[in-house]
Amino acid sequence: MHAYTEKIREAAQRLLAEKKVDGVIGFRMGTIPMISEPVFIRHADQVNQLVWNGFCGVNLANYLVKRKDRVAIVAKGCDSRNIVLQLQENQIRRDQMVILGAPCQGMVDRRKVWAFLKGRDPLQATEDGASLRVSGRDFDEVLDRQAFLQDNCRICTHRNPVIYDELLGDPVPEQTGVDRYEDVRRVEAMGFEERWRYFEDLIASCIRCYACRNACPMCYCPTCFVDESRPQWVGKTLDPTDTRTFHLLRAFHMAGRCTDCGACERACPMAIPVRQFTKKLEKDIKELYGYEAGVVPEGRPPLDTYRPDDPQDFIK
Structure with a gap:
């Protein structure tokens, strides 16, 4: 225990x-x-x-x-x-x-463990310090717990x-020397067309179940923009444009508010790494304003305030 x-x-x-x-x-x-x-x-x-x-x-x-x-x-x-x-x-x-x-x-990321087991059915999983023991009818594996953590936990500071x-x-x-944005910089280094294809492929399997939204502690609007009918912002089909609109707009709604808890990825039945959207905005908020969501209880988030010296380098 x-x-x-x-x-x-x-x-x-x-x-x-x-x-x-x-x-x-x-x-x-x-x-x-x-x-x-x-x-x-x-x-x-x-x-x-x-x-x-x-x-x-x-x-x-x-x-x-x-x-x-x-x-x-x-x-x-x-x-x-x-x-x-x-x-x-x-x-x-x-x-x-x-x-x-x-x-x-x-x-622990159960999906990583299941992938390691390659179809073997786990009946029991227990932890002992740095070890994770998973057993079934015909196997008993002792794993390095650190290697099977959720991706957000591996880089949590x-x-x-x-x-x-x-x-x-x-x-x-607390973990030090962690590079939280290696994957973000890799995408940023892509050309426009390559980056567009990357995100198109990323969300291609999305079934618009909205599990990512429902699992998120910061998605609490009485009526989500995807459910609005007057006007209707997003269609109800699996049209790629509507799917893209959902993921992009939801990510922007999370700018300066996402704590990278991993709830969205954990809930996704298609195992889509949707944190790729929110991590980019987390990086931008940190670089522009020196702000990390929810770390300082006092004060207001940067996108909830106005200062004459707010960075405006992105305005052309």
Whole structure:
């Protein structure tokens, strides 16, 4: 059992018993290996369902927007940054939350493990420090956990929560010397036609299920632009122009707001690396304004403010 599991259960038991919260948003074991699923605990006798492990990749901040009750929530580094943004955008109040901060060593990418297994069916997956043990009916593999992390976790530089009420463990060392934008620069170096083909190929398999949008903690518009009918901005078919419009406009809506939590890629049933869109804008915001989304609770995001000395080099 992970050390955080006992601490989460103890905190949930205490907060519910003292009626300081109406519920606790956390994780419980999923029904298949390598998936821990979100759960909302309302009663103290349910806290033993709560767990923590390297399969808690879902961003729980997605369940906070427009809440009216008072909740406790388990928050990784990226979750906490989304909470900061939701506070800045008035989607929830700080006094509604008890944040249980979880310093994070990265989440396991189940798709990478499945690819390694080449069709073998995993029945159990457990972690032991730097190792990941996956077993089935006729195999027992011990893997290097670091090699099977989600791509966003491998380059994460904010593993510790930036905002919390209780910290579940000692802060973990932040990764240094990480090149977050190597892939972005590679695309930037392409010529126009090559870059256009790159993104056309990237989204060619998109089925417009909108799982990426639905999983994102910052996609909370009452009516998304793709669902508007008066006027209709995007068609309802799989026409490539409409698919392209969806991905490009959604990316621009995330400029200065994306924490690179990986929720979009994790949710995509077609395994499209949609972070290629948002990472480019993350890079631009950082270079133009020196800003990283959700890192500083005070103040306003750069695209939410005006300064006479705002960079305007992009205006020709």
